[in-house]
Each structure stands twice: as structure tokens, then as C-alpha cells.
Amino acid sequence: MSDPIEIDEQDKESLREMLRGSGYADKAIDYYMERKNMGVLEGADQVSELTGHCGDTMKVYLKVKDGRVEELRYQVLGCPGAIASAMAAVELVRGKTLEEAKKLKDADIFREIEDLPDQKQHCIRLSIKALQKVIDEYSGNNGGNS
Numbered sequence: 444m445s446d447p448i449e450i451d452e453q454d455k456e457s458l459r460e461m462l463r464g465s466g467y468a469d470k471a472i473d474y475y476m477e478r479k480n481m482g483v484l485e486g487a488d489q490v491s492e493l494t495g496h497c498g499d500t501m502k503v504y505l506k507v508k509d510g511r512v513e514e515l516r517y518q519v520l521g522c523p524g525a526i527a528s529a530m531a532a533v534e535l536v537r538g539k540t541l542e543e544a545k546k547l548k549d550a551d552i553f554r555e556i557e558d559l560p561d562q563k564q565h566c567i568r569l570s571i572k573a574l575q576k577v578i579d580e581y582s583g584n585n586g587g588n589s
């Protein structure tokens with residue numbers, strides 16, 4: 444399904460400027476704008492949803508093969524920090540064992556996206572908690588083998 448909102452190049456550049464001005468690194472902005480790991484994952488083995496204290500919600504789709512994260516997708520109703528963090532989390536855990544994926548740290552994501560405004564640090568936490576939740580629920584439904 445194509446994105447119903449077309450953003451032209453000029454709008455994209457001005458959005459980038461706004462994000463840079465509020466403290467997002469270029470890498471974080473790329474993750475936010477490209478959204479490569481966003482959306483529904485057909486045939487997911489587990490789907491879990493988590494809402495943070497801020498009210499933003501993440502739905503996570505997990506596909507597992509041989510005890511490893513075969514594929515992961517997030518749907519995010521949230522801020523640029525939430526989207527950038529979730530997209531980066533996927534890149535960091537794809538191919539990892541479930542146990543390794545559950546150990547993903549805020550600092551790992553922060554390193555990957557390079558910078559976020561200070562008041563957006565909790566968005567990283569939400570992406571990690573949503574990831575841990577989908578893994579826990581998958582493990583609970585599949586005999587606890589995470």
C-alpha cells in the first residue's frame with residue numbers, strides 16, 4: 444500500500460531542517476524519514492502492542508526462525524524519536540537470537556541514531572520495551588524458549 448501523504452522534496456528538506464534544529468542527528472532523521480522497517484509484517488509469529496506514558500503506541504511484528512529474529516516490523520503512532528528508535532532497533536536485532544535481541548540497550552540505539560533531543564530519550568526506551576514485550580509474549584506462547 445502506498446503512503447497516502449506525498450511529501451515533496453522541498454517539504455522534506457524543510458522537515459529535515461526543523462528536526463536538525465530541535466536536536467536530531469542526520470542519522471536519526473534518515474531513520475525517521477525512510478521508515479524502512481515500518482508497517483505490517485505478513486505471517487508474523489507474534490504481534491504485540493505497547494503504549495508508553497506519553498500516550499504513543501507501538502505495535503511490533505516478529506517472525507522467528509531457528510530461535511533468531513528473522514524479521515521485525517514496527518507500526519508507530521508516535522513522535523519522530525519513537526519512529527527513529529524503532530526503525531534502528533530492527534536493524535540492530537535482525538538475525539540475532541531472541542536472547543541477544545532482548546538484551547538490546549538504550550545506549551545501543553542511541554549510538555546507532557547518533558543523537559536525539561534530551562526530552563526524547565524516553566522514546567528509545569519505548570522501542571526497547573515494545574521489543575522485549577513481543578519476545579516475551581512469543582516465548583510464552585512457544586514454550587518459553589527465548
Ligand code: FES
Pocket residue numbers: 495497498499521522523524525563565566569
Ligand atoms: Fe512518546 Fe516519543 S514522545 S515515544
